[in-house]
Structure formats: C-alpha cells, structure tokens
Amino acid sequence: MITVLRLGHRRVRDARISTHVGLVARAFGAGKIIYSGEKDEKMIKSVERVVENWGGPFSVAYEKNWRNVIQEFKGDVLNLTMYGEHIDKVVFEIRRSRKDKLIIIGSQKVPKEAYEYATWNVAIGNQPHSELSALCMLLDRLFEGKELKRRFSAARLKIMPQQRGKKVIRLSE
C-alpha cells in the first residue's frame, strides 16, 4: 500500500498541479493521497469526483500537520527530490523492503526535516523537471510498469481505447 503526502499546497498557485498530483497518485497505483498546506476543499472535491467517476479504491484526505503524518507512518518514507540518490541506484533496495510506503512530494521548497525523516531521498534523474513526472516515474519503477494495467472498481465511466476518436462507456452502478 502506497500513500502520497503532498506538502505545502497553496490554494491559488497550486490548484491545478495539486489536483494532478492526486490523479497521478491514483492512476499509477497509490491507494491514498494526503494533502497538507492550505486547506482547499474545492481541489479535494475535484480529485474525489474523479474517483467517483473512474473508480478506486483511492482515498483523499487533508492533514494540517504533515510532521505527524510522517512520524506516525509505519513503513518506508520516500522523499522525492532532484538532489537525492538516482532511482536506478536505489530502486531494487526499495522494492526489496516490502513495507508500506509514504511518498513525500513537495510544491515549492521542501522543509529540511523531510530529508531527515526519509528512509530514502530519491531523484528521478538529477535534473529539474516536475513533481508530477517524479511521482509517476517513482510509482512506475516501484510497480514495474504493472500499474498501467491496474483495474479500478466501482467506476461509472470506462474508456474503450481507439485508434482515432473517443469512446467512453457508462457502466451501470
């Protein structure tokens, strides 16, 4: 079971990226996202609406005190940072530990404590890119590509893949 902890959300500046963080967490196999920073019910609602339509299980929560979330977590803490160890170097070790995982993903500057608390500080390459690409790549490496075959339950909508055009079917509830 993998939980994503999004730090330092800011209502205006981060609304879209934080929503995407939730959708990426769900689509790439995590079971839960916890938002910290400014409380933003509208943003949380938009992630929940995707779960209602496209299925789960996936839960969404808000916690003001992110330090508590980390300290109370039983399992491995992975802090995503471009300054950390290259994913290719640590991925086997991370997979070998079969504990639950908490993935920390910051918005702006991540407090130093996150680096201290982490079991691993992981870099998806050591180049600047995006917290969204970092998150999906880490999940992809942990699940070895199987996350893209994940089946969701209690979905209302399902895509029928097409060479051209769009086809969505509505499932009965």
Next chain:
Amino acid sequence: MITVLRLGHRRVRDARISTHVGLVARAFGAGKIIYSGEKDEKMIKSVERVVENWGGPFSVAYEKNWRNVIQEFKGDVLNLTMYGEHIDKVVFEIRRSRKDKLIIIGSQKVPKEAYEYATWNVAIGNQPHSELSALCMLLDRLFEGKELKRRFSAARLKIMPQQRGKKVIRLSE
C-alpha cells in the same frame, strides 16, 4: 530526434504546467519543444533559463500555427490522449519505426484534427491523470529508461546526488 508540440497554452492558467512540460521534455530526452496557443515570452524565458543552467542540447520555440508544424513535420506524429491505444500495445511498433517523432500534448481540449493527423493516438493507461505524467512516461517508454542517464552539455550547474541534503556544483564555462 524527438520534438514536443504543446498546444493551446494560456498565459495565466497554464504558465506553471507549460513550463513543466518544457522541463520534462528536456529532462526525459526530447531535443526541442514548440509552444502554441497564447504567446508567452516570460514562460519561454523560464524554460530557456533552465537550459542555460543545466545544459542541452534543447531548443525552445513558439509557433502560432500548430497545424503547419504538424503538416510540415517529416516523421511519426504521436498524439497523447487518454482515449488512444494503450502504450503497452503500441510501443514496440512505435520504436520499430526509426523516424523522428513529434509528440502532441494538449492543455485543455485537443482539436479533433490532432487525432486525425496522428500516426498513433497513444494513451498512458486509459485513466485521467496529467499531460506531464503522460509526456514523461511516453518518453521513458521510447527511450527504455536510458533517458535518466542522459548527459547534458554546456551545463553551468550539476547535482552531486546525496543520501541526505543538497549538493550542487558550479561548472566553469
């Protein structure tokens, strides 16, 4: 050689995500990004600044008429869409064609023509997530993970990966 074409940029709403699209394109092995939609010199400058600091080769351009970009492109056109064919199904075929690639990545709704022009309409799973995760995953699958070892030239800054903390070195020019 891979070029990314970002459609429909909107100055206010998309500034951060479009910047990230440029950084993801560079970090995951593309050689060029072309922005379309609203002209946004500030956003383009911020991507160029990353290239100056962290190296290339990677070029950034703006084109008002994205249809021309696609029509004049010689090679395969890949349109990223959650409605398309699953990446696992088409990736071998895409890799087998050794032509240059143009990857189309939309912001809001992508015009129907993009689906028609495309050699392949590709879905990174058929679930909603983010154009940023879609882009990095497609590049990752095309380069088979080797993109994370890419070496950049003419960089001013370089990260020395650390178990904890941050270490950046300044390279002489």
